[in-house]
Amino acid sequence: MKEPRQIAVEIVEQVLWQQAYSNLTLNKAASALDSRERKLVTELVYGTVKYYLALAWLLNQFLSKPLEKMPHRLQAILLVGAYQIVKSERIPGPAAVHTSVELAKKNKFTGLAGLVNGVLRNLLRNQGNWSWPDRNQDLVGYLSVFYSYPRWLVQLWLKELGEEDTEKLLAAGNNIPPLTLRTNTLRLTRAELVERLQAAGTGVKELSWPPEGVELTDFDLLTRIPGFAEGWWLVQDQASMQVAHVVAPLPGMKVLDTCAAPGGKTTHLAQLMSDQGEIVACDIHPHKLKLIEDNCLRLGIKSIHTVLQDATALPSAWHNRFDRVLVDAPCSGLGVIRRRPEIRWQKAAADLKSLPELQKRILQAAAACVAPGGILVYSTCTINRQENQEVARWFGENFPEFQLLPWEGAPAGEIQLLPHRENSDGFFLARWRKEDK
Numbered sequence: 001m002k003e004p005r006q007i008a009v010e011i012v013e014q015v016l017w018q019q020a021y022s023n024l025t026l027n028k029a030a031s032a033l034d035s036r037e038r039k040l041v042t043e044l045v046y047g048t049v050k051y052y053l054a055l056a057w058l059l060n061q062f063l064s065k066p067l068e069k070m071p072h073r074l075q076a077i078l079l080v081g082a083y084q085i086v087k088s089e090r091i092p093g094p095a096a097v098h099t100s101v102e103l104a105k106k107n108k109f110t111g112l113a114g115l116v117n118g119v120l121r122n123l124l125r126n127q128g129n130w131s132w133p134d135r136n137q138d139l140v141g142y143l144s145v146f147y148s149y150p151r152w153l154v155q156l157w158l159k160e161l162g163e164e165d166t167e168k169l170l171a172a173g174n175n176i177p178p179l180t181l182r183t184n185t186l187r188l189t190r191a192e193l194v195e196r197l198q199a200a201g202t203g204v205k206e207l208s209w210p211p212e213g214v215e216l217t218d219f220d221l222l223t224r225i226p227g228f229a230e231g232w233w234l235v236q237d238q239a240s241m242q243v244a245h246v247v248a249p250l251p252g253m254k255v256l257d258t259c260a261a262p263g264g265k266t267t268h269l270a271q272l273m274s275d276q277g278e279i280v281a282c283d284i285h286p287h288k289l290k291l292i293e294d295n296c297l298r299l300g301i302k303s304i305h306t307v308l309q310d311a312t313a314l315p316s317a318w319h320n321r322f323d324r325v326l327v328d329a330p331c332s333g334l335g336v337i338r339r340r341p342e343i344r345w346q347k348a349a350a351d352l353k354s355l356p357e358l359q360k361r362i363l364q365a366a367a368a369c370v371a372p373g374g375i376l377v378y379s380t381c382t383i384n385r386q387e388n389q390e391v392a393r394w395f396g397e398n399f400p401e402f403q404l405l406p407w408e409g410a411p412a413g414e415i416q417l418l419p420h421r422e423n424s425d426g427f428f429l430a431r432w433r434k435e436d437k
């Protein structure tokens with residue numbers, strides 16, 4: 001059986017240099033660990049991946065050869081060690097140094113164990129005197145290194161949000177997000193869910209909004225929380241839970257969800273419709289349709305049927321047919337960085353370029369499917385004007401038969417939710433009504 005720090009180092013290596021997802025890789029490793037070990041590995045992986053740039057910057061101050069020139073496994077050992085010294089509040093510095101030296105030896109870097117020892121000891125000794133890029137000389141460099149984000153992303157947000165909001169957003173993206181569940185109100189009420197979770201020893205509290213939302217305050221492993229197989233709940237962020245309420249479908253309606261997998265919002269729509277009516281849930285990837293179907297089965301939903309469909313080319317037979325149409329578009333995901341810290345390293349500015357074109361094509365196809373007097377909602381989980389406000393503006397200019405339709409909290413008919421303001425994921429929503437001919 002491998003020890004937790006060894007597991008953490010291996011996962012960090014896979015996430016930083018082999019494009020692995022931290023949550024999936026962690027889940028796979030987690031089942032073999034006890035609760036204490038799992039918490040440690042989770043903290044080390046998320047913390048090290050998140051603070052990669054800041055930790056590399058600090059390590060490089062005490063290395064004669066750049067960190068980036070070392071083998072990935074050795075870099076991972078040094079980074080995990082540095083994370084424990086720089087950011088972890090519960091691991092004593094000397095223990096972090098000692099365990100990192102042992103890891104270097106176990107991973108066949110015996111000749112470099114002295115270097116690991118020296119660098120981490122130096123880092124520890126200089127606590128309180130670490131130097132960062134000069135904020136006055138190089139604001140982008142400072143924010144990028146201190147908060148550990150790529151330069152292009154800091155530049156993008158500085159341009160869009162200004163210095164104050166950008167700095168708050170960068171800090172919020174490093175916070176540990178709350179774990180929230182949506183009650184499956186087709187099976188039980190929120191009060192019943194809270195009662196049953198508490199009876200099983202899970203710490204839980206009701207969210208002030210939306211009415212189905214609860215936050216887990218104390219739990220061990222998600223899969224051990226009662227009610228998963230019984231379909232009592234689904235994991236969903238508070239911002240994401242807003243979307244179905246903005247779509248606001250009624251029982252008996254015809255609803256089209258153009259980009260529906262894995263089914264978080266589409267199953268929420270079914271709940272709000274008391275599972276009465278018809279929801280057509282499309283996705284372009286066949287394997288993802290299965291995720292929607294599995295969720296429907298677990299949650300006991302019958303009103304959703306899945307269709308393998310490219311949303312840029314929706315069938316003409318669907319034109320003017322749907323009372324509600326949701327476009328929860330493929331996007332850059334910059335609003336969910338606090339949940340998936342590797343997004344910041346695995347994406348590049350160039351990856352964002354083609355998205356607005358795709359989003360516009362989907363919106364255009366979706367607009368044709370809205371029945372007269374029906375409602376169209378556009379949402380993304382990103383913070384990037386080109387994919388959000390710009391796409392919404394383009395739509396408004398090119399589809400005059402649609403009028404922005406405000407809702408409580410969004411008097412302009414569109415809203416950008418920001419993690420540092422709402423303590424939720426970053427989300428964008430816009431809503432229009434099609435004229436009633």
Ligand SMILES: C[S@@+](CC[C@H](N)C(=O)[O-])C[C@H]1O[C@@H](n2cnc3c(N)ncnc32)[C@H](O)[C@@H]1O
Nearest residue numbers: 259260261262263264265283284310311328330
């Ligand atoms: C943001 S996710 C949707 C999340 C989903 N609405 C939920 O709440 O669980 C975007 C989805 O769009 C799908 N997608 C990407 N391009 C598409 C296209 N051209 N047509 C239909 N679906 C597409 C992706 O496979 C992905 O599942």
